[in-house]
Amino acid sequence: MNRVGLEVPVKGMIFTELLDLADHLAGEEAVDKLLDDLDLDSDAAYTSVGNYPCSELVQIMTALGAQSGVSCDEVQREFGHWVLGIFTDRYPHFVKDKHTAFDLLEVIETEVHAEVRKLYPDAELPTFRTRRLGPDRMEMHYHSERPLRSFCHGLIEACLQRYGVTGQVRIAQDNGASDTVFDIQLER
Amino acid sequence: MEPFPPFKSERVSRRRYERERRGRQEAERILEHLSRELYEANAALKAQAASLEETVRHRTEELRAAKVAAETASDAKSAFLAMISHEIRTPLNGVLGMATVLAETELDAVQMDMAEVILTSGNGLLALLNDVLDLSKIEARQMEIEEIGFDLANLMAEQRRIFELRAAEKGLSFRMSGQAGLPSYIQGDPNRLRQVVSNLLSNAMKFTAKGGVHLDVSLDQWLLTVAVTDTGPGVPETKRHKLFKPFSQTDASITRQYGGTGLGLAISRQVCRLMGGDLVFRPARGGGSVFTATMRLSPPNVGAAPVDLGHCPFQKVLGARRWRILVAEDSETNRKVVELLLKPFDLDIRMVFDGAQAVEQHLARPFDLILMDVNMPVMNGLAAASLIRQEEERIGAERVPIIALTANAMTHQVSDYLRQGIDAHVAKPVRREDLARAMALQLCEQTRALMQG
Incomplete structure (x- = not known):
């Protein structure tokens, strides 16, 4: 497979963990709003056994960073x-x-x-x-x-x-x- | 990034609830999909296992059938060889018997020469037949080694007499060493031993044009070693690996020059191995060959001793009186052969054509000895022998010696005969000396009684 970048699927478990982290960092209310604003294809209805595009992961991390005034890289770390x-x-x-x-x-x-x-x-x-x-x-x-x-x-x-x-x-x-x-x- | 202060509310938003619900539905959908995939993979595996099972069953059946076919073919080959051997020996019996007797009649030099050629060719044919039979027995693992008492010193002395004569005829020297230590009584298979020694000496004589042949024998811990050294041309190194392979004389030209089937060494080696030894070649110093055969013999059974024929030379025994001999033989040729072979001895011979007549004649007026063919119409030789034994037992009569004349002389068959009331056997084609010796051996006791009385 030669796909490199944002089209590559990512295991659902990574998404559910990221949302747990987001809840922990920003609170449920803020996270709900953030996800509504992003208008993702998956509607952020992630399950750990599914696969979702990496682009959604990056979108969420970027938005999460923007909310706290840090870069996407910071959120990744x-x-x-x-x-x-x-x-x-x-x-x-x-x-x-x-x-x-x-x-x-x-x-x-x-x-x-x-x-x-x-x-x-x-x-x-x-x-x-x-x-x-x-x-x-x-x-x-x-x-x-x-x-x-x-x-x-x-x-x-x-x-x-x-x-x-x-x-x-x-x-x-x-x-x-x-x-x-x-x-x-x-x-x- | 600082964590958000813990959210106090007990309730979650509608959006979060919807999201979680759709997540759950998605998980269930994936689970269903995976379950179905798992089920299908499992079903495919089961089908594959079943088909493998079927394939294995099929192959096993094929192999079993192939094995049965191969065994049947092998049995057919053995049966064919046994049958052919019987069929060839019977006419050969006629040829050799008649040629022997013919050579004893008044012949001029040219006719004598012709009779000799018939005899030599017939004996050659018989030797070939025996070789082919031996080889097929070895291949079918049916070669049997006897375990009987015999005089080893005497057997070697007999070989020396035969080959000393042949060496002299060819202008070669012949020397034997080691015979002084040989026991006169030992257990083993004298016929197979004689076959090996004779084969090695014949080969040595055949291939040696000048010089001589040396036979060395030794017995150590019941292992007999027979080494035959010659001053012949030896065996080229490149051809040594073929020496002991059947039908492979090292060079096709050898067959033309020296004759032979190329079976002798192959058979001898197998015989030696069946007797717990081996047959090996090494080049002799100075260019000839050394063939060394080893065979395991065993100590004699305590109490048993070989019959000493020294006191019963066959001419003397058969001439001791006019013995009454009954010959049961359905083939006219064979009857004639026996009659002519026994002609030099003054015997009272009565001929019958089947076993029933043999029983009848013997019971009417007992004979001194019976020569009994095995395969006869009306009643075969074994049934006749058994009836005679029963009758002897019933009336307390003396046991008459019965010698079977057999064309299918497999060792295990011979031991069967011996259990069924037969005392000895002489293989067809019958040679005069063998027949006379066997008869003399059976009549020896009575001769002694005669002499003493």
């Missing part, structure tokens, strides 16, 4: 944090034997995506290839058919936070929002 929290709460067994942030980042591509494919064989998943450059340094190559690298950025930050470490997450190679290499350097 916030959403990355949110999703990692939900994931670790809901699937504790994935996290149990991962002792460092890097351990957890490494298995997104392998263990987590393998599980997702069992439930949704048609899912078009992004790749999160990792490479350890030293005890405190890791490279993560985000590649997707969707332009959501800031979401990935938020995911990395949340992961560091969860393990109580600080560090710098820098874009080492910028091939656009759907193909980016992050350089993660922990601080001691």
